[in-house]
Amino acid sequence: MTATNDSPPAGWGKAFTDTDNVWGNGALSDRATVAADAHYGIQATWDYYKNVHGRNGIKNDGVGARSFVHYGNNYANAGWDDTSFSMIYGDGAPGDKPFTELDVAGHEMSHGVTSATANLNYFGDAGGLNEATSDIFGTLVEFNANSAADAPDYLIGEKISSTPLRYMDDPKKDGVSQSCWTTGTKNLDPHYSSGVGNHFFYLLAVGSGSSQWGNSPTCNGGTVTGIGNAAAGKIWYRALTTYMTSGTTYPEARTASIKAAIDLYGASSSQCAAVEKAWSGVAVVPTATTCGAGTPPSGTNLLANPGFESGAVSWTSSTGVITNDAGASPRSGSYYAWLNGYGSAHTDTLSQSVTVPATATAPKLSFYLAIDTQESGTTPYDTLKAQVVSGTTTTTLATYSNATPGSYTQRTLDLSAFKGKTVTIKFTGTEDSSAATSFLIDDTAVTTG
Secondary structure: OHHHHOOOOOOOOOOOOOOOOOOOOOOOOOHHHHHHHHHHHHHHHHHHHHHHHOOOOOOOOOOOOEEEEEEOOOOOOEEEEOOOOEEEEEOOOOOOOOOOOHHHHHHHHHHHHHHHOOOOOOOHHHHHHHHHHHHHHHHHHHHHHOEOOEOOOOEEOOOOOOOOOEEOOOHHHHOOOOOOOOOOHHHOOHHHHHHHHHHHHHHHHOEOEEEOOEEEOOOOOOOOEOOOHHHHHHHHHHHHHHHOOOOOOHHHHHHHHHHHHHHHHOOOOHHHHHHHHHHHHOOOOOOOOOOOOOOOOOOOEOOOOOOOOOOOOOOEEOOOOEEOOOOOOOOOOOOEEEEEOOOOOEEEEEEEEEEEOOOOOOOEEEEEEEEEEOOOOOOOOOEEEEEEEEOOEEEEEEEEEOOOOEEEEEEEEEOHHHOOEEEEEEEEEEEOOOOOEEEEEEEEEEEOO
């Protein structure tokens, strides 16, 4: 067993020993059974991090952890202790089972991984991210082990008692966890604020709606297509170990995971787009300090990559429209959309599909537009149309032209006619045969009101 070669700290009991290398009888009548479960948890967690992420143990130093079982009296919890580099497992409340379930073991030891990498605080948004990280990797340990005795799922600690400790598909089902981020999330107990991170990961890995694993709604009424555990896990691990710090907030975690997705799969990848949609699906939207967003009207921003800071991710556009070209300037961040500006007959387009919730109170499209032109006079030779495509019908909400040049100005358009529909937001820039006009767009948003 784990503890046979090491003496536990004073007062922590004694090591399990055995003469025939048969540990426990598979039932709780033999106290060594729980010790064997704990050892299996260490082995499965080690294997996951080593085989999937190339990590050599919790601290990446080849050193294994110890486990202490039967902790306390009817102790209904488990825990990781950095100081002694060890796990403790309680036997649970009367009538329940010990806390040596595999995803719980992976959860607790992943606290050690977090401590050795981002060292996330245990308060504020960072506290929720700390707990969510352990739930995420505990779940991935369970899937990686794929044991018939504990079939993989997105429930936490479901074998301990009659109900799971937490639900990743819709965390609020436990009655205390939060599924959607708010500015008040940081004030919750980390076990409850972790729901936002858990929900994000479920959407990223599995997707929204009903599946064999649960039924996951989104907070913005949008749809998310999952990319699977392998890609989602690699993105989260890289975000944790490369970009997160002790005080990372949920909006900053969005930025960290987008960067990780770009590193692993590229800015134009479906994986990167899914990361953005999954974060929007839990109401963690870009801010001016993360992804270059401006200040849209009130409500959740339904657009992915609204400030173009992830390049062409989530947008469909003409070649070269989404750019960081120094020939013009973004309103914020580094990227922007540059339509036209050729001085010859030319058409550019920029579009993204979005679902406008039927429950939206006052849905709006907003964006910042700058117009720079070599035309003169008030004749609209070159135009930019803000449009909505619904089925086979294209509705032009507004038309802008060379006749009104100017610096970035926020434009806001009503989308009430499209509530309950999945539509395409489209910008179409048309330029005549002479005198260039550039239409610059940045910091877009579709908000619910």
